[in-house]
Amino acid sequence: MRRMGMLMAEEGTSNRALIATLSAGNFAIGMGAFVVIAVLSPIASDLGMSKTEAGMVMTVYALAYAVLSPLLISLSGAIDRRTVMIAGLLIFIAASILAALSTEPWMLYAARVLASIGGGLFTPVAASVAFSISKPEKRGSALAAVFFGMTLAQALGLPAGSFLGYTFGWQSVFFVVALLSVVVLALALITVPRRIPFQVNSLATLGAALADWRSMLSVLFTATFTAAAYIVYTYVAPLLEAKMGFGRDGVSLTLLAYGVGAVTGSLAAGWLTDRFGSRNTMLFVVACQIVITPVFSFLPLPIVVFGAVTFLWALLGWSFMVPQQARLVRQTPERQSVVLALNAACIYVGAAIGAPIGAVVAERFGLESLGIAASLAMIVALIHLVLSEHFAPKG
Helix, strand or coil: CHHHHHHHHHHHHHHHHHHHHHHHHHHHHHHHHHHHHCCHHHHHHHHCCCHHHHHHHHHHHHHHHHHHHHHHHHHCCCCCHHHHHHHHHHHHHHHHHHHHCCCCHHHHHHHHHHHHHHHHHHHHHHHHHHHHCCCHHHHHHHHHHHHHHHHHHHHHHHHHHHHHHHHHCHHHHHHHHHHHHHHHHHHHHHHCCCCCCCCCCCHHHHHHHHHCHHHHHHHCHHHHHHHHHHHHHCCHHHHHHHHCCCCHHHHHHHHHHHHHHHHHHHHHHHHHHHHHCHHHHHHHHHHHHHHHHHHHHCCCCCHHHHHHHHHHHHHHHCCCHHHHHHHHHHHCHHHHHHHHHHHHHHHHHHHHHHHHHHHHHHHHHCHHHHHHHHHHHHHHHHHHHHHHHHCCCCC
16 A cells, blocks of 8 residues: 555656646746747848738747647657657757847747647646546646746746847847746656657548537637737737836836736636636636727826726636636647647637737727727627537537
């Protein structure tokens, strides 16, 4: 009995180390993916782009991720999970260095496509591994812990990236991302087992997932929700500069408040999902977003009030992914890796939709219209969520 207890303790320790590594990987990838939002102005100035054109740096990553990640996950479906994740990290490191060395817009766009390949291999596999090694009653918390890295990238990565980008040049941010990714690679080589049980997937698995319209209706909610959020989020730095009069420090502090809210929301989402279920958690989150986002159309506000609004906006915005992942796996457990890849891709589909919508709204109606536009889009997301729950497959 004593030996059995020791073995269980060792297994628990190794699982915690593995989940911590997966979370750290999502931190590096999340920072590399989203930090362009924090340095949009320096990129535009240095490469001779308009801010709308600079926003396309995020859109290029999003579109490439959305198309390539599900395909790559399916094509690598018979390869052990450790190899896939390490390959993803190596590609992401190379892409970050290329981005830092870019002197023309096309070079930066190419680097972003390469980065989407690395992130598209790592993040869905990390979620699938965390789900598979966890007990059923702890899966919501495990997914939250792994996704926490992506959230922490918002809390620390974006404000740090904003400070670095405005102080030392936007290229410095991508060098830091590359360095962080190297550290994660070293951790992965130590903590990720060579043999992790996993479902073997193929293009046929992807085809079956895409053909299941009920499941896809649920998956695509992620794109609808994210698109609504990115109407404001993509252009938050120019919005703050124009309406709140912020410079480097103001933008960085706002992103820090956003990040703290995102971390709180991500951690709370795991507990809420395990306790109240994914459906109730998601309905609450979307309803609150509809109420909060219009505030961004009525800036300026007192700094304390604005900080509180930003915190709540992030807290509720980042509470949706954990329950969404949990319900997708519950609905189609036999295709969890591919479904999670499609779900991760939909984050970037949403970003790719929301960013240009935000650009059109800002150009035609002014930056002050972004909040109201985002709220209207969130109403569409709420309708989508209700419909997807009504037609959801029974897993």
